[in-house]
Each structure stands twice: as structure tokens, then as C-alpha cells.
Amino acid sequence: MRSPRLVFALALGLLGPGLTGVRASDFVLFKNLWGDVFVSTDATAAGRKLTPPTKEEPVYYRGVSLGRRLGSVGGDQEPSEHQLSRFAADLLAKQGYLDARGTGKEPSLLLVLQWGYLDPSQVDLQWFLGYRPDQDIASMDQIDFIGAEAFRTNFRSREIDAIIHDAQHPVYGIMITAFEYKSSRTAEPVVYWQTRIGLPTQGKTMADALPVMLVAAAPSIGRPSDKPVLADADSARKGSVNLGELKFLDTLPPMHHEESESTAPEEKK
Secondary structure, three states: OOOHHHHHHHHHHHHOOOEOOOOOOEEOOOOOOOOEEEEEEEEOHHHHOOOOOOOOOOEEEEEEEEEEEEEOOOOOOOOOHHHHHHHHHHHHHHOOEEEOOOOOOOOOEEEEEEEEEEOOOOOOHHHHHOOOHHHOOOOHHHOOOOOHHHHHHHHOOHHHHHHHHHOOOOEEEEEEEEEEOOOOOOOOOOEEEEEEEEEEOOOOOHHHHHHHHHHHHHHHOOOOOOOOEEEEHHHHOOOOEEOOOOEEOOOOOOOOOOOOOOOOOEEOO
16 A cells, blocks of 8 residues: 555656756765765555566666755755766666666666755655654654653664654755556556655755765665665765766766766656
8 A cells, every 4th residue: 555645745756847957066075974864765565576676687767857846945056957867877777777768678667856955844854764653662652651752762773863853954855756667657656665865954065965865875775674774974975976977986986977868867858
């Protein structure tokens, strides 16, 4: 059964018009402590039956980029939508997700990519970052008398404690949603999974944060997890990111940057 919140978010991303990005940026990574990137993947029953791709057994898809659909804030520095989409496609390829265009392969997935600035006054950031009450020992769902939650907060897991703390402040978010390709244009699209990636905005720009978030989260994209995955942003930041040449130095090998029909997720028309 599909989660109502999951389906609502997917429908918003799939049906709504995207927003164009504003400018390309070079990314210079400093030695600040960025902490953890939150990665949470929810899957439907159909999605959990899928076999995760590998380089040897890839999954072919068609991609749609909706750009900065999740929100923005005035004065922020933003990445080029097209270049960030291509950067995401290169990272997906390293995980076994390959763009079907130009290959003669029939795609099995439609991937919808969107990102932006999320404000806790407008979005339930605990949900976005992967909070689950049944995993929170101090949740009201887990106690049987008043006052117990105050005592149990000291025994929360690292993941839950980090979510509770960081969900009080704005985060940059990336959302990748997978639909069954054959049903994606019908009135009843089959939803497989949705990966949400978050990182607190403090001390960063969107242009700085989004590529690093994708690199840190890449191994977990499309892979359902019982609890949120915390990926070290500072490890992902080693080297430098340059979207103009689509390279992530010192961590990833050089990525191709020629303009072609084989890169994805594709830009919206």
C-alpha cells in the first residue's frame, strides 16, 4: 500500500511545472565541519520486491528533472539546474542506474528529481529527514505514563537525536522518486520508492551543498532502509566539485561532460 504522504509528494513532483535554475557555480570546499547528510528511502510493497541494480546488472530508466521545486530563499547561490541534473545522472550511473535514451533498452523506471530549500515552518522536516516514531524511545507512542519521555530522551539513537535537532532549522533537500515506467503516464502510476536527502543550510549555499549531498547519498539512493542513513558530508567534500566540467576530484573519477541525449535526468521541456 502506498503511503499517502509519499504519493502526495510524488504527484506534486510529477505533475507540477518545474522551475528553471539560475546560474552555474564553481564549488570551492573549505574545511568547515558540515556534519551528516540524512538519507531516507521509503518504498512501497512493489518497490521492496525490486532487485537493487549493480554495475554488472544495471537498471535502465528515463529521467525528469523538476529543478528547484522544493523551495528557495532570497539571496541564496544556486547551481545550474541542467548541470546538477547531469551530475546526478553520473552518480546514478555509478550505482547501476543507466539512462535508457540512445541505448535501445526499454526503461523500467521513471525517475523524478527535484531539490530546494525547506523551511520547518512550512514542511514537516522530521518526516523529510526520516523520523519514525516507532524508532524513537522517547516518542509519545512508546511511553505509557507522563514524564517518561523526558527521561528517555537520553537514550535516543544517534539518528533520531540528530533528526530532532536538525529538523528545527532549514535544510537543503533533494528528492528522487521512482515510478514504474509503463504506468507513469496513466491515472494510476505505480510508485516504487522515494529517496529524500537533507543537510542543514547553516554556513552553506545551495550551490555548495547539493553536489556534496548527492555524492554522500549516492550509495543509498533507491535502497530501502529500516532507519535513516547518516552519511559523512565532510568525507564527501574532500577535493573540489566543478559542475561546469562535471568532476568530483579525489573521490570520484572524472565524469564526461559532453552534451548528449544519453545523460539524465533530462531537463523538463
